Amino acid sequence: MVAASVPSGYELTEEQRLLRDTVRALADERIAPRAAEIDRTGEFPWDVKALLAEHDLLGLGIPAEYGGVGVDLLSVCLAIEQVSRVCATSGLIIAVQELAAAPIVLAGSDEQRRRWLPDLAAGRQLVAFALTEPEAGSDAAAVRTRAVRDGDEYVIEGTKRFITHGSIADLIVVFAVTDPEAERHRRLSAFVVERERPGFRVARLEHKMGIRGSPTAELVFDGVRIPAANRLGPEGDGFAIAMRTFERSRPGIAAQAVGIAQGALEVAAAYARTRRQFGRPIGEFQMVAALLADMDAATEAARQLLYRACTVIERGGPDAARWAAIAKLVAGDAAMRVTTDAVQVLGGYGYVDEYPVERMMRDAKITQLYEGTQQIQRLVVARALLGRE
Amino acid sequence: MRIVVLTKPVPDPASGQDRLGPDHRVDRAAAPAVLNGNDEYALEAALRLVESHGGEITLLAMAPATAPETLRKGLAMGAHRAVLVTDPALAGSDIRSTVGVLAAALAGLEFDLVLAGIDTSDGFAGVVPAALATLLGLPLLSNAAAIEPDPAAGRVRVRRIIQGGYDVLEAPLPALVSCTQALGAPRYPSLKGIMAARSKEVAVRSLADLGPTRWPVGGAAAATAVVAVDPPPARGATRTIRASAVEAAREIADFLAARRLLP
Amino acid sequence: MSGRVVVVGEVVDGRPTRLSTEVATLGRRLGEALGRPVVGVLVGAGAGEAGASLAAYLPEVLTVELPDLADLAPAPRVAAETAALVEPEDGPILVGASPDGRDVAGALSVLLDRPVLANAVAVEAGPEGPTAVKTIFGGKLVVRSRFVGPPGIVTVRPSSVDAAPADAPGRVVARTATAVALGPPVRRLERILETAGEVPLEEAAVVVVGGRGVGGAEGFALLEELAALLGGTVGATRAAVDAGWIGYARQIGQTGKVVKPRLYLGLGVSGAIQHKVGMQTAETIVAVNRDPDAPLAEYADLYVVGDLFEVGRALVAELRRRRDAGTT
Numbered sequence: 001m002v003a004a005s006v007p008s009g010y011e012l013t014e015e016q017r018l019l020r021d022t023v024r025a026l027a028d029e030r031i032a033p034r035a036a037e038i039d040r041t042g043e044f045p046w047d048v049k050a051l052l053a054e055h056d057l058l059g060l061g062i063p064a065e066y067g068g069v070g071v072d073l074l075s076v077c078l079a080i081e082q083v084s085r086v087c088a089t090s091g092l093i094i095a096v097q098e099l100a101a102a103p104i105v106l107a108g109s110d111e112q113r114r115r116w117l118p119d120l121a122a123g124r125q126l127v128a129f130a131l132t133e134p135e136a137g138s139d140a141a142a143v144r145t146r147a148v149r150d151g152d153e154y155v156i157e158g159t160k161r162f163i164t165h166g167s168i169a170d171l172i173v174v175f176a177v178t179d180p181e182a183e184r185h186r187r188l189s190a191f192v193v194e195r196e197r198p199g200f201r202v203a204r205l206e207h208k209m210g211i212r213g214s215p216t217a218e219l220v221f222d223g224v225r226i227p228a229a230n231r232l233g234p235e236g237d238g239f240a241i242a243m244r245t246f247e248r249s250r251p252g253i254a255a256q257a258v259g260i261a262q263g264a265l266e267v268a269a270a271y272a273r274t275r276r277q278f279g280r281p282i283g284e285f286q287m288v289a290a291l292l293a294d295m296d297a298a299t300e301a302a303r304q305l306l307y308r309a310c311t312v313i314e315r316g317g318p319d320a321a322r323w324a325a326i327a328k329l330v331a332g333d334a335a336m337r338v339t340t341d342a343v344q345v346l347g348g349y350g351y352v353d354e355y356p357v358e359r360m361m362r363d364a365k366i367t368q369l370y371e372g373t374q375q376i377q378r379l380v381v382a383r384a385l386l387g388r389e
Numbered sequence: 390m391r392i393v394v395l396t397k398p399v400p401d402p403a404s405g406q407d408r409l410g411p412d413h414r415v416d417r418a419a420a421p422a423v424l425n426g427n428d429e430y431a432l433e434a435a436l437r438l439v440e441s442h443g444g445e446i447t448l449l450a451m452a453p454a455t456a457p458e459t460l461r462k463g464l465a466m467g468a469h470r471a472v473l474v475t476d477p478a479l480a481g482s483d484i485r486s487t488v489g490v491l492a493a494a495l496a497g498l499e500f501d502l503v504l505a506g507i508d509t510s511d512g513f514a515g516v517v518p519a520a521l522a523t524l525l526g527l528p529l530l531s532n533a534a535a536i537e538p539d540p541a542a543g544r545v546r547v548r549r550i551i552q553g554g555y556d557v558l559e560a561p562l563p564a565l566v567s568c569t570q571a572l573g574a575p576r577y578p579s580l581k582g583i584m585a586a587r588s589k590e591v592a593v594r595s596l597a598d599l600g601p602t603r604w605p606v607g608g609a610a611a612a613t614a615v616v617a618v619d620p621p622p623a624r625g626a627t628r629t630i631r632a633s634a635v636e637a638a639r640e641i642a643d644f645l646a647a648r649r650l651l652p
Numbered sequence: 653m654s655g656r657v658v659v660v661g662e663v664v665d666g667r668p669t670r671l672s673t674e675v676a677t678l679g680r681r682l683g684e685a686l687g688r689p690v691v692g693v694l695v696g697a698g699a700g701e702a703g704a705s706l707a708a709y710l711p712e713v714l715t716v717e718l719p720d721l722a723d724l725a726p727a728p729r730v731a732a733e734t735a736a737l738v739e740p741e742d743g744p745i746l747v748g749a750s751p752d753g754r755d756v757a758g759a760l761s762v763l764l765d766r767p768v769l770a771n772a773v774a775v776e777a778g779p780e781g782p783t784a785v786k787t788i789f790g791g792k793l794v795v796r797s798r799f800v801g802p803p804g805i806v807t808v809r810p811s812s813v814d815a816a817p818a819d820a821p822g823r824v825v826a827r828t829a830t831a832v833a834l835g836p837p838v839r840r841l842e843r844i845l846e847t848a849g850e851v852p853l854e855e856a857a858v859v860v861v862g863g864r865g866v867g868g869a870e871g872f873a874l875l876e877e878l879a880a881l882l883g884g885t886v887g888a889t890r891a892a893v894d895a896g897w898i899g900y901a902r903q904i905g906q907t908g909k910v911v912k913p914r915l916y917l918g919l920g921v922s923g924a925i926q927h928k929v930g931m932q933t934a935e936t937i938v939a940v941n942r943d944p945d946a947p948l949a950e951y952a953d954l955y956v957v958g959d960l961f962e963v964g965r966a967l968v969a970e971l972r973r974r975r976d977a978g979t980t
Contacts, residue, residue, distance in 0.1 A: 528836050560838040627953065641954065641956065
C-alpha cells in the first residue's frame, strides 16, 4: 500500500512489483538450486538461458514492435537484481543481452532492427559486446581493431579481449577503427558480426575468480568480411554509440551488484539468527549486529540510488551518464563490502563452499572492474561535477 | 469454453507475518497478499483447457478493495478479466455468508465450468466448493487431478483423487470442479503477460450490485465466533548432532529406542 | 439445547473409515460432556454392514442403504439423506474432514442452513456451547471458536483422537432413503486403485519423508528401506513431487496431506512453512540435512547435520544390526 505522503515517483508501479515478484519466484525456485553447480563446473548454464528466454527475460528492453517486452530501464534492472541475488552468472545473462543489443536498438536502422532484434528478444540468439582489447581497456578510444571499407563490405582485422559471452554469442557487436586519422572520439564505428563469418574465431577462454559460469573470451577477427549493411549508424559514430550504451548498461551491472549484495546479506542474516555461540544466537552480539546493519544500509542505499538513476536515465537528459556512473560506482563497492562482511559473519563457514557467501564474494569483485572500472566511473562523475570535457 | 476461476487473495503463508487482528479475524493487512496457492493450480488448469478448447477465463474474488493488485498476477498468467466483489459490509463474513455472496456473483456470469482450489491456505476449510455447488444446483466434481471437458457433448470428465488411487467421474456441463495440485504446476506470468494485464478489466461489484444474497453478511452476522487464541504448546529444545555418519546413526537409533519408536 | 450430537460417518467397502471411528469417539465423548445423546449416520452402499462396525463406538447408528451410490459421487446424496435425518434441535454435526467429508459438510451447510467450523483437532464442551479447537498460520496459534446461535457443522481432522470403542456396542437402526438430491448426478465411470493395501499417509504411525536433498527418484529407495525397517510409510515434500521424483499422493504439506505420526523422519527436508503445516504435530521429529540452518532445525527434536545418504545408509545398517541382534 502506498503511504499517503510519499510522492508516487518513489514507489514501484504495480507492474514493476509484479515483475519483480515473478522474477524473484523464478530465481528462487528454478535458478538458485543450480547456482553452486554452475560455479563449480564453470559451465555456461544453457538450461537457465532457456528458462530466461521462455519467460521473456532476454528481450526485456527491446521494443515490443521487434518482439521484445519493451519495459523501462528500471524494470530491466529489477529483473537483473532478482536473478543476481541467487546467481550472478545467471543475472549476467540478462544484463549482457541488454547491453549488447542496445547499440542495435539505439543506432540501428529500422531494417537492421527488424533483421536482428526479434531473434534476440526471443532468446533464440545471444549477442555479445566487443569493445575491449588487450591494449584498450579503460582507454576505450585506444581501440586498434580495424574495419577497412572494400566496396560493399568491410574487412575487420584485430583482437578483442575479455568479451562476455564471446564464445557463445550468435552476434557480436564489434567496435573498430574506420578512420585512424580522425579526432579521437570519431575514429570508431560499430558493426554487427555474425559468428559464422569466415575468419572469426575464439582464441581463448579465461579462468576467472568469479562469475565462473559466464564464458569470457578472446576473439580474433582475421580478415572477417561483413556487408556494409552490418554497420550500425554512420561511420565515426562508434564511440558515441558505446557511451550511450553505457548509460543503460551500467545500471544493469549496478543491479547485478545490488542483487549479489542482497543475496549475501540474506544468507548472513539467516545465519546470525540461528547460529548459537556462548549460549545465544550470534546476531544478538553487537559486533555482529553492527556489521549486518551496515551491510543492510549499504545495500539499500545502492538500491535506492539505482532505482532513481534508472528513472532519470529513462527520462533522458544531459546528466544520464553521471547518474549511471554514480549508481555503478556505489553499487559495485557495496557488493564487495557486503559480501566480504558476509563471509566475516559466517566465520570459518563463510570460507568454505558449504555456504554460498564465498562464491558471492568472488562474484562481487567483477562489478568493480567491468563495464568501466570504479576509477573510470569516478572520472565520469568528476567531469560532470567540474564541467570539464 | 467459458471458465470462471474462484480466487482468494490470502496473506502470504511464506511471509511468516500472518496474524490475527484485535477482533480475532485474520489481519489482511499484516502480510502481503498473494493468490491462494490451490487457486493458482485451478487457474493453470483453466489456462490449459482454454489453450486446447478455446474460450475465456474470468477470475472471481470476494476480497478487500486492495485485491486488484493480487488479481493482476492471475491476469498476467492469462486470465481474460476479473470480477471483484468488494464492500466494507463484507468484512468478517463467515464461510456460509461468503458462499452466499459468491453464488450471487456467479448468478450474473455465464459459464461452462467453475474451477476452485480445494481449500485455502488461510482457512483450510475446504467446504466452499461443495456448499457453492449445492446452492447453485451444479454438479460437483471434487479433488480433481485431471479435467477433460467435452463441450460439444455438454459434459466433463474428471479424475478424482481418492485414497489409494482415483475415480473417473462424469457430469453434464455446467459443472463445478475443485482442483488439486496434481493438475500441474502453475506457470510464472510471462513478462509480456504482465504488460498485457494492465489493460485487462477488473470489474468491481459492491453488495448493492449483486442483489440479494442467501444469508446476511459481515462480521455482525457471522454465526461463528472466536472464543480464545493461544500459543501452541512448546515443543522442547532441539538436540543437534554433528558427527560421523556411523556415530550419527547410532545416536539416532538410541534416541528412537529411548522413545520406544523402534519396532 | 436438547438435541443430539450427530456424527456423520463415511462408508468404504462396507466398513466405516478409520476417520469415522475417530470422529465417533470424539462425538461420543462430547455428548457425554454435554449431557446429550449421540447418534451416528451412515449413508451409502454397504451402510448396513458398516453400521454394525461403527456401533462399537456409538450408542446408536442410523443407516441408509443406497446400493446405487456405488456408481455415483456420493457426497450430494449422503448430504441429502443426512439432512433428512437431522432434527432442528440436533447439533453439533460432526463430519470427518476427508475429501468426501468436506463435500458432505459443505452441502449440509446449505441444506440445513447451518454454519461451519472447519478443521478441528478437538471439540470441547465449552461454557458457551460446543467449541472447536484448531491451529492456524502453520501452527503459530491455537484458536477456539464456538457457534453464535444454534450449533452447526464441525469438520474434524484425521488423527485428532485415537479411536476407542465404547464399553458396550450401540444399536443399529436401518432407515429408508427419502431424499432427492439437488442438481444433476455425478456418475462414477470407473475406480482405479494403484496403491491399495498401503497404509495411507494420514494414518501412518511413522513417516519417512524426502525433500529436495534426495536429488532424484532413485534416492527414494533409501527412504523405502528406512520406512520398512521402522514400520512406516514414505512421504515427500512439494519440491520432490514437483521435480517428478515421486507421486503427488505422497506429498505432505500445505497443498498435500497433513500427517500426525508418532515419528517423522525427514531426510534432505528444509522444513519451510509450506511443509511444516503438514507435519508439525508429529510427536517426534528427527531430521538429517546438510544445511545446519534449515527451518526444520528450529522445531525438530533431533537434528543431524550431515549427508542424508551417508547417515541414511549408516542408519539402515544400524537398524538391521539391532533387529538381528534382537535388541530394541
